[in-house]
Amino acid sequence: MSYQPTDIKVFDNLLDDKVALQIEDDFDKCPWNVAGNIVSLSNTVLEKYKDNKNVKDYIKFVHDFYELENQSDNTKIADIVLDAFLKHNNIKNINLLRAKANMQTQYTGNKPDMHNSPHVDFLDMPHHVLIYYVNDSDGDTIFFDESENETRRVAPKRGRYVLFNGNILHAGSNPVKSNYRIIINYNMVIPND
Amino acid sequence: MIKVLDNFVDKDYADCIEKEMLERDFKWYISRSYFTCPEWVTKKYSHMKNLKEYLLLSHDLYNEDKKVSDKTDIVDNIVNRLPNKIFIYRAKANLQTQFTDNNESYHNTPHRDLTNKDGDFEPHKVALYYVNDSDGDTILFNNKLEIVRRIKPKKGRLLLFNGDMLHTSSHPTKSDYRMCINIDYND
Numbered sequence: 041m042s043y044q045p046t047d048i049k050v051f052d053n054l055l056d057d058k059v060a061l062q063i064e065d066d067f068d069k070c071p072w073n074v075a076g077n078i079v080s081l082s083n084t085v086l087e088k089y090k091d092n093k094n095v096k097d098y099i100k101f102v103h104d105f106y107e108l109e110n111q112s113d114n115t116k117i118a119d120i121v122l123d124a125f126l127k128h129n130n131i132k133n134i135n136l137l138r139a140k141a142n143m144q145t146q147y148t149g150n151k152p153d154m155h156n157s158p159h160v161d162f163l164d165m166p167h168h169v170l171i172y173y174v175n176d177s178d179g180d181t182i183f184f185d186e187s188e189n190e191t192r193r194v195a196p197k198r199g200r201y202v203l204f205n206g207n208i209l210h211a212g213s214n215p216v217k218s219n220y221r222i223i224i225n226y227n228m229v230i231p232n233d
Numbered sequence: 234m235i236k237v238l239d240n241f242v243d244k245d246y247a248d249c250i251e252k253e254m255l256e257r258d259f260k261w262y263i264s265r266s267y268f269t270c271p272e273w274v275t276k277k278y279s280h281m282k283n284l285k286e287y288l289l290l291s292h293d294l295y296n297e298d299k300k301v302s303d304k305t306d307i308v309d310n311i312v313n314r315l316p317n318k319i320f321i322y323r324a325k326a327n328l329q330t331q332f333t334d335n336n337e338s339y340h341n342t343p344h345r346d347l348t349n350k351d352g353d354f355e356p357h358k359v360a361l362y363y364v365n366d367s368d369g370d371t372i373l374f375n376n377k378l379e380i381v382r383r384i385k386p387k388k389g390r391l392l393l394f395n396g397d398m399l400h401t402s403s404h405p406t407k408s409d410y411r412m413c414i415n416i417d418y419n420d
Binding site for chain 2: 067068069070071072073074076078098099101104143145146147148149150216217219220
């Protein structure tokens with residue numbers, strides 16, 4: 041299958057509800073660490089948006105499933121979620137660059153129009169991003185065009201996936217109402233893109 | 234007995250502790266079933282209008298005087314500076330973040346750290362070490378639930394009090410995170 045560079049595709053109900061609920065429960069046993077640079081973004085990105093009133097980056101918690109040569113003790117969670125997606129889309133093999141979970145919490149004075157700094161995950165490598173929403177929460181994923189105008193929002197929902205080309209500027213947001221917002225973020229190369 | 238000891242460890246080591254707890258290999262766990270206290274305790278205090286629970290991340294360090302983490306040097310370096318030999322019932326690191334409509338008046342559920350199976354108090358002392366400069370006071374209450382004292386977190390500060398005192402924490406409103414190390418012990 042092939043995608044236009046601007047494609048953003050949302051997939052619901054690929055996983056059985058029970059499985060999706062179990063995955064959320066499994067995160068009780070999954071350790072988190074404080075993200076690199078606290079907020080998991082480069083200083084270059086942070087500097088760029090520091091005067092933008094709608095942009096705020098707040099402490100982020102990360103669980104690395106597959107990162108470089110390392111893998112965590114909890115890769116089964118990431119595998120179940122990814123396998124269901126690949127099977128549904130009849131994708132036989134991919135080159136997984138990285139898989140990690142992010143957890144974001146609330147912060148004082150957060151509002152629904154606030155979001156994190158727009159970014160791309162890897163600058164110099166064509167890839168796709170697959171996001172899986174672990175729990176029902178607020179805190180949309182927001183997509184932007186090259187001029188940084190908002191083009192689309194995807195609301196988190198347990199069991200939902202969104203797939204998009206890695207060259208699309210995007211940002212997460214911290215939840216205003218939900219206690220936490222957990223996603224699994226996969227960066228991968230799909231052959232014959 | 235309530236004692237506040239500032240600069241309990243020297244500044245370089247205090248910085249080192251904070252840095253270590255922000256590192257990639259320092260593991261934090263969440264509990265979604267309850268935050269700082271089990272629900273039945275929170276219900277007991279539900280008449281308190283300033284009570285508001287929110288997510289707590291924690292890392293267990295000691296349980297029944299046994300190390301349950303490879304990061305216990307942080308605790309060891311604190312308890313080694315206390316005058317008497319110590320039995321550590323439980324030690325853990327806590328991390329609290331802000332929440333949306335938080336303000337300085339909100340706090341978590343008043344509690345005592347250790348109770349037996351019948352819910353009765355188990356005699357112990359509490360040492361609370363503040364890892365970073367932040368807001369989010371520790372609040373100590375008397376048995377009538379009146380506030381006896383508020384202690385502001387400050388890097389390097391150690392708070393000592395008897396475990397029979399009802400107490401609670403508050404989530405930060407301004408600081409990005411509030412980290413402390415909670416040691417329940419007897420000497």
